[in-house]
Amino acid sequence: MMRSLALLLAAAVPATAAVAAPPPSAEHTRSYAPLFAAEVEAAKRDVEASIRAGINVPVPKDPGGGFTHEQHKRNYRIIFEGGQLYRLTGDVRYRDHVRDLLLAYAKLYPTLGPHPAAANQAAGRLFWQSLNDSVFLVNAVQGYAQIRDALTPAERARIDDGAIRPMAKFLSDGSPEVIGRIHNHATWACAGVGLAGYLLGDRDLVDKALLGLDKSGKTGFLRQLDLLFSPDGYYAEGPYYQRYALMPFVVFAAAIDANEPQRKIFDYRGGIVLKAVRTAIDVTHDGYFLPINDAMPDKSLRTDELYHAVAIAYAATRDPAFLSIAEGQGHTVLTPAGEALAADVAAGKARPWPFASRLLSDGPDGKGGALVLLRDRPTATGPLLVVKNTVQGMGHGHFDRLNWLYYDETGAVVTDYGAARFLNVEAKRGGRYLPENDSWASATVAHNTLVVDEQSHFAGDWKVGEKVPTQQLASRLDGPTRYSIAAINGAYKGVAIRRALLLLDIDGLGNPLILDILRGTGGGRHRFDLPLHFSGQIIDSDIVFDRKLAERPVLGTANGYQHLWVDGVGSAADKAAGKAARLTFMQGNRFYSYHMAPPAGARFILAESGANDPEFNLRRQPVLIQRIDGTDSATFVSLLEPHGSYDASAETVVGSRARVVGLDHRRLGDADLVVITLAGGRRLAVAVADNVAADAPHSVAIDGTAHSWTGAVGRFDLAKGGAK
């Protein structure tokens, strides 16, 4: 039983709010809530400008960022907006403009072959990659659905048969290598094909979208729901693509729910669609998606995909926390779901989003490791320790097992480069991923995790990495000692890596400390490098660096090392035994001291990205590398301490000196013990046991006193400045 797509999204809001297409001649006079009214006005400006400019449906020629690319993008937006405006206002000018655009496509589309600017991606017809063709269809169908019943049968037939159905055919039967994948490109294709199928009443298209071209269920939308998200709604490729992929998932799910409510699609796999929306919001800081894997760091919740997702999720759940996200977005969608959401925002029903620590399992079965988010307060901008213990993340995944990032009120502090790409900037290779995305951005050394022998994990082969999960051994998401303990065996042949990362709230310190205990164990003699990529200006260090002041060499020759300019090399040789090394930098209005108790013989390399970059494709960002040579195993213990503040307006600085004055690591029995000493002599011990079983008892003697705990991590306040 197919219903008009004009009702599709309406079905996701309560019956009382459901809106049938208005009689075409009636001008609506109802008043909109501000959030929705602004969208209506913006859409009117867009569509009116398009009406004035006239129909422009050019023969496809340019890659991303070029004129024809952008014009076809504009056109699908106009079709979507014009259709919604017609629904809202009944103004036939909108209907006629959308119709004329679609008729122009119906004339052009059948004449097209593969796009002339197609590169190594699957070629589209309107765009250089078929992905954009799918996005076109998802948008165009939603706009067309609003006017279709108001066209003449001849017009309808021309558009159906000249544009919508051929597009759906191209993206289904015509592109088996795309739609048959378990991948976000396939989801967009399924959504376009499925939406077209519902609109045209074409069961065959719908079934192919839902179940794959062979309708076996081995591919298709439902299988993607099974395989692309973990049970916690984490999308395999990471937050950036989670955002991007979300739109076809939620829009198609809403359409399925409207057309085939008996499928209970929002309950499918434990409510995976809505979990995916919630998780998408959780994997942000200050509204920006965490840029792990291939990711543009400027992508935020303020994107079209999330406007749709939030409106649809709110319609499905009525959870008022979605309303605060919508307030932060400052936008919603032109659909009935958007209108209902805006009304509730205006009614003051919003509640804060409950940001909290999360362990997001990875892999379809949740056994591929996890993305761990440790937060110590329920805010969008507060401290956030991100630990990347996921699987590879497919072709867009980076070689960064056990990587960590740190964010707080100043923004990104311990950073991920993200992708080397200038999205849609034509001069930068058509806006595609750049060569430096492989040679630098995805390399292990571009991340904050162990590099062995200057190689990337899995020798830089993502297909190998895809088969090797990370082992999430233990975690604690609440209390003053939050942590993640994980291990990866197989990133390097014969080398096992285990890492504990802890977010420690300390009485009397305004900011948490981040403690890192990383152990690499392998046969043979290796070079171990542990980079810290940070943002900000170096303030000072107690390491004596041999500075490269007047000629700047490159650190290495391959695997990302060729992109690092060396600024200086220092050693720990001048450090008294047990004395940590420190680098202090300033980021935003805060200071950060990175304390290191590295293994004996460690050296420190200060470097900056940007070498061997002929096209100026890289940003230049600092990195500190702890290096050990000729070792078969080593433990790196590091502590990041945020402290103090710089107030440019008041011209005041407080706390520019680190409070941590000592960081001492000892191996005691089957545990690592770290003693942190604060200025004034206060001492704190953290013990991490090899055996992480929750009920395993452990005990260590510190300064002659026995301390015991149960489970992976113990924490003790010690007597002031006792003998070691």
Added chain:
Amino acid sequence: MMRSLALLLAAAVPATAAVAAPPPSAEHTRSYAPLFAAEVEAAKRDVEASIRAGINVPVPKDPGGGFTHEQHKRNYRIIFEGGQLYRLTGDVRYRDHVRDLLLAYAKLYPTLGPHPAAANQAAGRLFWQSLNDSVFLVNAVQGYAQIRDALTPAERARIDDGAIRPMAKFLSDGSPEVIGRIHNHATWACAGVGLAGYLLGDRDLVDKALLGLDKSGKTGFLRQLDLLFSPDGYYAEGPYYQRYALMPFVVFAAAIDANEPQRKIFDYRGGIVLKAVRTAIDVTHDGYFLPINDAMPDKSLRTDELYHAVAIAYAATRDPAFLSIAEGQGHTVLTPAGEALAADVAAGKARPWPFASRLLSDGPDGKGGALVLLRDRPTATGPLLVVKNTVQGMGHGHFDRLNWLYYDETGAVVTDYGAARFLNVEAKRGGRYLPENDSWASATVAHNTLVVDEQSHFAGDWKVGEKVPTQQLASRLDGPTRYSIAAINGAYKGVAIRRALLLLDIDGLGNPLILDILRGTGGGRHRFDLPLHFSGQIIDSDIVFDRKLAERPVLGTANGYQHLWVDGVGSAADKAAGKAARLTFMQGNRFYSYHMAPPAGARFILAESGANDPEFNLRRQPVLIQRIDGTDSATFVSLLEPHGSYDASAETVVGSRARVVGLDHRRLGDADLVVITLAGGRRLAVAVADNVAADAPHSVAIDGTAHSWTGAVGRFDLAKGGAK
């Protein structure tokens, strides 16, 4: 006739709003406007915390950023705030806390000698430089004045004689080398001494503050008003110090007006105090002070100095444009002037600040050149071309005659490094100016102006520069062709430099173009370098650079060149005659193409600051240098074209390609003619005559057609793509 200082600032507001100190026992119950109420609340939090913490008046020890430095700064703020709170609330706890603080200073101060951390600045007693002692006194007197009448005679005597008078004596008779200067440090000293004099009824102190230690008027506050500001209210050291100096000028002026209204201080020298406030607001972009000369680029109108200045200026003028500045500040002062301003903001009386082009003459007589601000729209964030044709700017001045900067909605595009300093960050040499401030930040090559033979202007001797004005030859501040033409002779021996900078509004382009015609004329054979310091990421260039990809040399050995890493060197040799070279970069969400029609034989050097920087004191920022060797004279013609936009949310890019496709320079008779060709063939000619007399007629033949104009600059639309 001395009046209580409790009334001083009140006198600057109308009589009805004037507030006498309340009866100490009465709690005020009036309601404040939000802006003022927030200040009262913030002050209560500060002072209550200080009351809880108890009196802490440590023996001075630390330089800027250290504990005793910051504690004494906190204390003067508490004295100021506590005094005002007592006036507003009558709560004796505030009175007693301020009293106890002052009594502690009365005990400590007489025991102090020169500050132990004094460096090359004049030593203070409480602080490492006496400047901070002056600031202490200015604040402390204002707070003390509010409680003084409510103290016992014995308490009053102890504070007067142990703290206030000795401080005033130290800053006057005790520091003749400071207060006797014509310099902002002296203004602060005068304000402190004068305020103390009014409060204590000490005519001698007041006269010394107004007229200098010898009361001759050759130094002192009035002489500073004569000499430190140009007739347009431009402060000799530049915007950053204008901001800083403003506070003692306005606070002391308000006190003079309250105590000696017959002086009509606000009318002095044509109303120079209020002109200085208005000019301070004009020399900002997006609220941030233009960072010419020694300047921290993070300083904005959101500073205490400007809260005072705006409140006092509004009280004196009732110009509602000040209210919109206060709205932008989001703060005001705790004085009656601040309360009155807040009330009018709340009453909706604010009007936008009329940002406009300005020619701010420099030098006490206005004949030292000018700072030229060219704006094409009346907004705080719109396009702003800054041309620095001023005198040296004293010891904080940079060697940057004829320098230019460009700002627009994306922020700083063509940049000034500002100062090499981390204000108040103790680890950075106590927060003082760093060695790199001399070796890099003030050097000519760190600016966007001509460098001859790798030397700085005036051989880097500011005292020489101070004697040589810049000649502001012509300007136009309105219309579609705004410009400045100026010259400097004497920056280099035997070399005359003349530069025209034009802000061109072009029909059909959303952003103005900036045209630069710089001519250096000298005897002998010289190296001419013209740098462009810009912010953003390089997108592409049509110059073929010999890139320094794997080993990065330094550009030179002295005068700032030692701080530049070379990224690449290119030549114009592969350019067809008359063909310009282009570098495109992206800053914020906009593209910028820099087109160059350099002299024959020019080379292009891409470099970055940060070499020879052992303490990581420099930010790393890109620069493009146009270079000519072995020439006696040369003309550089360059054009900056802002274009297009990048929208991360919508994932769209438009206009990433430059619209300017040709830039051709010819010398025709006694004029420079530049022809700009846009994509599509449209051509525009700009002619700049040597003779800038407003009534001088000029004529050139272009493509066989005569074009004539009167005055310095002519502009003509040419036929499309005509023969050259």
